[in-house]
Amino acid sequence: MNLKDLEVFNDSYERCSASPEFVARFYELFVASSPEVAEKFRHTDFRRQKRALRASLYLMMVAVQGYPEGVAHLERMADLHGAGAGKLDIGPHLYALWLDCLLRAVRESDPFFDDNVERAWKAVLTPGIEFMKARYEGREVELRGPE
Ligand code: HEM
Numbered sequence: 001m002n003l004k005d006l007e008v009f010n011d012s013y014e015r016c017s018a019s020p021e022f023v024a025r026f027y028e029l030f031v032a033s034s035p036e037v038a039e040k041f042r043h044t045d046f047r048r049q050k051r052a053l054r055a056s057l058y059l060m061m062v063a064v065q066g067y068p069e070g071v072a073h074l075e076r077m078a079d080l081h082g083a084g085a086g087k088l089d090i091g092p093h094l095y096a097l098w099l100d101c102l103l104r105a106v107r108e109s110d111p112f113f114d115d116n117v118e119r120a121w122k123a124v125l126t127p128g129i130e131f132m133k134a135r136y137e138g139r140e141v142e143l144r145g146p147e
Contacts, residue, residue: 001064001123001124001126001127001144002123004120005119005120005123005124006061006064006065006120006124008116008117008119008120009061009120009121009123009124010061011112012106012110012112012113012117012120012121013057013058013061015109015110015111015112016105016106016109016110017054019109019110021108021109022105022106022109023050023053023054023105024046024050025105025108025109026053026101026102026104026105027041027046027049027050027053029101029104029105030097030098030101030102033097033100033101034094034097036094037094037097040088040090056073056077057125059073059074060073060074060124060125060128061124063127063128063143064124064127064128064143064144066143071143074128074131074132074143077128077132078131078132078135078136079135081132081136082135082136083136090132090136091136092133092136092137095129095132095133098129099122099125099126099129102121102125103118103121103122106118106121127143127144128143130144131143
C-alpha cells in the first residue's frame with residue numbers, strides 16, 4: 001500500500017458513505033453468502049452494526065497509517081473477533097468472503113468504481129485483515145504501514 005492508495009480509498013469511502021444503501025447492502029450480501037455467516041449474525045441489531053462498521057472502515061485506514069487511535073481500534077477488533085470464551089470466534093476463512101462482499105457493495109455504491117479503486121480498498125484493508133487472522137491463530141504480527 002502507498003499514499004496514493006490511501007487517497008483513492010478515502011475518496012471512494014466518502015462516495016460510498018454518501019450512499020445510504022452502502023453498509024446495508026454489504027450486510028445483505030455478507031449474510032446471504034454463507035450459512036456460517038448468517039448464524040454469526042442471527043442476534044445482531046443491524047442499525048447499530050451498520051454504524052459500527054462505517055466507523056470501523058475509517059479506523060482501519062487510520063490504523064494502517066500507524067495512528068494510535070486506529071491501532072487501538074484494530075487491537076480491540078482482533079480481540080473481539082478472536083477465539084475463546086465470550087468472543088465472536090471468527091475463523092480466518094471468513095475474511096475472504098467479508099472482503100469480497102464489501103467490494104461488491106463498493107462497486108454498487110461508488111459511481112467512480114474501477115480497477116484502481118478496487119486495488120486501493122484491498123491494499124488499505126488487507127494489512128488489518130491479516131492482523132486479525134494472525135491474532136486468531138495466536139501468531140504475533142506487525143501491522144504493515146504505508147510504503
Ligand atoms: C477486517 C474485517 C472486519 C471488521 C473491520 C469488522 C468490524 C466489526 C465491528 C466494528 C463490529 C462491532 C463491534 C462492537 O460491537 O463494538 C463487529 C462485530 C461483529 N463482526 Fe465483524 N468485522 C470484520 C470481520 C468480520 C468477519 C469476517 C465476520 C464473520 C462472520 C464478522 C462477524 C462479526 C459479528 C458476528 C459481530 C457481532 C455482531 C453482533 O453484535 O451481534 N466480522 N465487526
